[in-house]
Amino acid sequence: MVEYEKDPIVYPYITEYLRKDIPPRSGILKELEDYAKEHGVPIVQPETAQLLEVLSAIKRPKRILEVGCAIGYSAILMAQYLDVGGTVTTLEWDADTAQIARENIKKAGLEDTINVINNDAKEVIPTLSAEYDIIFLDGPKAHYIYMLNDCIRLLKKGGLLIADNVLYKGMTADDNHVIRRKITIVKRLRRFISAQMQRNELKTVVLPLGDGVTVAVKV
Numbered sequence: 319m320v321e322y323e324k325d326p327i328v329y330p331y332i333t334e335y336l337r338k339d340i341p342p343r344s345g346i347l348k349e350l351e352d353y354a355k356e357h358g359v360p361i362v363q364p365e366t367a368q369l370l371e372v373l374s375a376i377k378r379p380k381r382i383l384e385v386g387c388a389i390g391y392s393a394i395l396m397a398q399y400l401d402v403g404g405t406v407t408t409l410e411w412d413a414d415t416a417q418i419a420r421e422n423i424k425k426a427g428l429e430d431t432i433n434v435i436n437n438d439a440k441e442v443i444p445t446l447s448a449e450y451d452i453i454f455l456d457g458p459k460a461h462y463i464y465m466l467n468d469c470i471r472l473l474k475k476g477g478l479l480i481a482d483n484v485l486y487k488g489m490t491a492d493d494n495h496v497i498r499r500k501i502t503i504v505k506r507l508r509r510f511i512s513a514q515m516q517r518n519e520l521k522t523v524v525l526p527l528g529d530g531v532t533v534a535v536k537v
């Protein structure tokens with residue numbers, strides 16, 4: 319049985335069905351899934367991981383930027399689909415976590431491909447100037463809205479901006495579901511979704527998958 323959040327954004331039986339046929343992982347990704355479970359590290363949910371793989375396989379990116387590396391799971395996952403010579407830059411502000419990610423990335427043989435920057439993404443992003451094919455936001459949810467302009471600036475035309483947890487256990491969609499201490503995050507996530515929808519540079523869809531994911535393409 320799948321363990322469910324108190325307020326899942328889709329019916330539990332749907333989540334169970336979506337996960338049923340996802341092939342089990344092996345090697346380093348399986349090790350990281352087990353580690354995340356044991357140590358309570360919030361890596362992407364299985365169906366969100368599947369979406370990242372599909373989008374990465376479609377794009378065959380040369381450059382990926384990730385905000386929120388944790389132990390390196392999603393960075394390693396996406397790196398499998400890089401174009402020849404492609405790279406992932408991933409940001410993680412917690413020094414110990416960044417160190418664990420670097421060790422995992424080395425174990426995966428990807429130390430020349432994935433660069434972990436141990437710093438606050440809010441400070442790093444404005445300083446970046448490379449163009450990215452995929453930007454994956456999975457760090458500070460309350461700051462997605464403040465990162466949007468830079469993300470659009472950093473995305474190539476046709477590039478994808480993917481943001482996880484935008485429905486935030488359903489709280490984003492309905493005031494009755496909001497836990498009081500989460501209200502600031504929820505309000506900012508609502509602004510983030512609306513802003514993406516309204517920006518002429520983007521075409522955006524909100525997917526009720528995992529904890530809610532937006533996928534936007536720069537047009």
Ligand SMILES: C[S@@+](CC[C@H](N)C(=O)[O-])C[C@H]1O[C@@H](n2cnc3c(N)ncnc32)[C@H](O)[C@@H]1O
Pocket residue numbers: 360361362385386387388389390391392393409410411412415437438439440456457458
């Ligand atoms: C949900 S986890 C990332 C999971 C990872 N993407 C995966 O699926 O394998 C979010 C991570 O973002 C980091 N984080 C939070 N705020 C940050 C910030 N302002 N700058 C950089 N990293 C941040 C946290 O320390 C945490 O490790």
